[in-house]
Amino acid sequence: MIVQIISKNFKIENSHKLKVALKHDRYSSLKRLFSLTPNEVIEEVAKSGLRGKGGGGAHTGDKWKLMPQNHEKPSYLVVNADESEPGTFKDRQIMEHDPHLLIEGIINSSYAIGANHAYIYIRGEYLFCTKRLNDAIEEAYKAGYLGKKVAGFDYKLDITVHRGAGAYICGEKSALLESLEGKRGHPRLKPQQKEPEWFFGAPTVVNNVETIASVPYIISNGFKNYRNYGTQESPGTMLFGLSGHVENPGIYELPFGVNMKDVIETIGGGVKGSKKLKAVIPGGSSCQILKADEIENITLDYESLKAHGSTLGTGGMIIIDKDTSIPKVMKNLFEFYHHESCGQCTPCREGCGWVDKILGKLLDKKGTRKDFDTILDACEMLNGKTICVFAPSVAFIANSYISKFQDEFYSLCKN
């Protein structure tokens, strides 16, 4: 079941060092890359069907095609390394174990979109990854893989690493760009039509670390080889995560389309302590929860998760055993969302706080059915009346917890 496109070098000793990385294929895509025109590279990525691994699953090639040709301002690539979603720890593996893969991906992607400067916006708490990246970038400059003539070809590229200050919302691409511009990390209003992102008014692509790290394989091996993995609509592989009550937590690269239950039972070794499974949060904390009996026929791809009323998200599965209180799980998440709401929109700022507070009251056995109804009202307000999708996502997940485990919530109410 396990495949190795992105994770190939993870277990090789000193794989983060250029000398070792070069022996294991790193920078080998550049020869073919520079034999293609930027548009041909975009076409290759579009045909591969590569989808963004930051949570939304947007088609990468389609996003790149939105970049204007011959714009008066320079183009930029911004790599989203903010990785703050609870249950998600995959990008970190790339940055720690194979930073040169990310740099190679950045060279491929920047060349395709006509950028000569790329930024990596990294989660503030990822100090070790930041050091690994900076060291690898320094090595790449010294060896001529970055700078005025990348690998001796007539193409210039610089990379700057920028550390965030620890805000979850700065993973949202427009908040990230605001923060990178030196402002408060507040999401921007969405444009009416599809267009690139804008960094200091210049056309910009924002892509997740794993998305960018997938590009060298596609360029080296061609789009057809990438499509040998996965499904028609969700081609390729993803670094899936297993955490929570599971015997073998970790990150595993799998082709899209494998059965979720099989993955938990075989690769994951089953629920910790051989307990019964109660629920799974399928792709990071912002995905609707699934009951154990719902996962039987779910395959790990965008379409299957959607058809079963949830989302694939970042692929980080959180396993929950039968002894876990779902209201406590929800309270834990709402403490996080309450803290991380950027506060621009009243329904989000106040709503997350209210739900957090009332859940606390219920768990203290001081709440009533009326309090429970207030949670439902607050969730109603969160949905659809805000600047970004943070609040509607929180409303969706809250509804899934409450509707699927209503008895557990009712049992906490005094009347």
Ligand SMILES: Cc1cc2nc3c(=O)[nH]c(=O)nc-3n(C[C@H](O)[C@H](O)[C@H](O)COP(=O)(O)O)c2cc1C
């Ligand atoms: C609240 C919120 C947090 C997000 N956090 C991240 C993150 O940490 N990393 C990430 O790559 N994308 C995150 N995203 C998605 C980004 O906005 C964006 O869609 C993504 O970086 C695009 O890259 P991709 O197309 O390669 O997935 C977040 C979105 C939202 C709404």
Ligand code: SF4
């Ligand atoms: S929905 Fe929440 S996180 Fe998003 S802009 Fe509004 S207040 Fe900020």
